Amino acid sequence: ALKEWNPGETDDEHPSVDLTLEYQVGKDAWEPLCTVTVNGEADTTTRPYYEYEPWRAVWADLPVALPGSMLIDGKTQYRVVETVPDGYVQESAEKPSAENENTYTFTNVEAVNFTVTKRWHVEEQSEIQTVTVRLYRTTNAQEKNPDVDVKVATVDLTGNSSHTFRNLPKYAPDGNLYTYYARETPEWDGYDVYYSDEVGGTTIRNVGTT
Numbered sequence: 001a002l003k004e005w006n007p008g009e010t011d012d013e014h015p016s017v018d019l020t021l022e023y024q025v026g027k028d029a030w031e032p033l034c035t036v037t038v039n040g041e042a043d044t045t046t047r048p049y050y051e052y053e054p055w056r057a058v059w060a061d062l063p064v065a066l067p068g069s070m071l072i073d074g075k076t077q078y079r080v081v082e083t084v085p086d087g088y089v090q091e092s093a094e095k096p097s098a099e100n101e102n103t104y105t106f107t108n109v110e111a112v113n114f115t116v117t118k119r120w121h122v123e124e125q126s127e128i129q130t131v132t133v134r135l136y137r138t139t140n141a142q143e144k145n146p147d148v149d150v151k152v153a154t155v156d157l158t159g160n161s162s163h164t165f166r167n168l169p170k171y172a173p174d175g176n177l178y179t180y181y182a183r184e185t186p187e188w189d190g191y192d193v194y195y196s197d198e199v200g201g202t203t204i205r206n207v208g209t210t
Contacts (some may be wrong), residue, residue, distance in 0.1 A: 001019045001056075001057045001058075001080045001103065001104040001105070001106065002055065002056055002104070002105040003017055003019070003055040003056070003057070003082075003106055003108075004055070004101060004105060004106065004107040005011075005107065005108055005109070006045050006091055006107060006108065006109035006169075006170075006171045006173070007112070007171075007174065008110075008124065008170065008171030008172075008175035008176065008177060009109070009110060010172075011078065012037050012071065012137070015085040015086070015088075016037050016038065016039035016085070017037070017038050017039075017082060017083065017084075017085055018037050018080075018082070018083040019035065019036050019037075019038060019057045019080055019082055019083075019104075019109070019179070020032050020033075020034070020035040020036075020080065020081050020082075020083065020105030020109075021033045021034055021035070021036075021049065021050070021062075021078060021079075021105070022078065022079050022080070023058045023066055023069045023078055023177060024070045024072075024076070024077040024078075024079075025068065025069060025070050026070055026071060026100050027070075027071075028205070030079065030094055032167075033059075033078075033097070033162050034049050034059065034167060034204060036051060036057040036059070036098070037051075037052060037060075037130065037144050038051045038054075038056070038057050038075050039051070039057055040054045041054060042054060044076070046174050046199070047141055048060040048061050052168060057080075058126065059078075062076075063076065064076065075078065079095075079104070080104040081140065082106040082107060082108075087110065087111055088108040088110055088111055089108065089109060089111045089167050089168075089169055090106065090107070090108055091107045091108060091109045091169060092106070092107045092173070093105075093106050093107075093172060094106075094107075097154075105174075107121050109169070109171050110168065110169075110170040110202075111166075111167045111168060111170065111171060112168050112169075112170045112180075113165065113166045113168065113200070114165045114168055114180045114182075114200060114201055114202075115162055115163070115165075115182070115189075115200060115201035116133050116155065116162060116163050116164075116165070116201060116202050116203075116204065117161075117162040117201060117202070117203045117204070118133065118136070118157040118159075118160065118161055118162065118181040118203075118204050118206075119203065119206070120159065120160060120204045121205060121206065121207040121208065122175075122206070122207075122208040123208065127172075127208060128158075128159050128160075129188055130156055130157070130158045131156070131157055131184050131188070131204075131206075132154055132155075132156050132184070132185055132186075133154065133155050133156075133157055133163075133182050133183070133184055133185070134146070134151055134153070134154045134181060134182065134183055134184075134185050134204045135151070135152040135153045135155075135165055135181075135182050136149040136150060136151060136152060136180070136181055136182070136183065137149060137150050137168075137178045137179065137180050137181075138178070138179050138181075139151070139172050139176040139177065139178060139179070140179075141177075141179040142168045143153070144179070144197075146183050146185075151198055152168070153165055153167070154185075165180075180202075181195075181197045182195075182201075182202040182204065183195065183204075184204055184206075188201060188206065189197050190208065190209055191206040191208055191209060192206070192207045192209055193205070193206055193207075194207065
């Protein structure tokens, strides 16, 4: 199994990661066999499962037919799963292929949170509506365009309130920094809508015009 990090992660200091080998015991049922904790330093061990190179784990000499496992064509089915460390999200988990037989590749990216704050500036509280707010992301911070940028999530906000979207990827798969922002949709008639975008959140203010 290979442990990779998003190319936007320029810091060489990464947390250790647990990679667990599991074997199949039934339809959609798996049991853990053993875990390798990778930390960027090769192990010196006599165990058949270890970190053989930085961020590279191997499980050697596995039985073809493990007692207690489900057999398909007389063989035990194995897989590797990752325990994602705190502060990160799993960007991708590539399963074995014809080019990478018996090799799993896990890529992680730093996670960020983004808070949307809704404020109403009206004379009567009865004017306050429930609004739908949509979260967008782009790698072009200078040209935000809700018509073309990726729609990430939506939330309904009532009154003067806020909502935090958690565990969002900080970088795109190519390493470019994501910019997140939020917009009300649709904007209500009879109000001017003002947006204040910051790195960690957007404040939306509705000001009554009538």
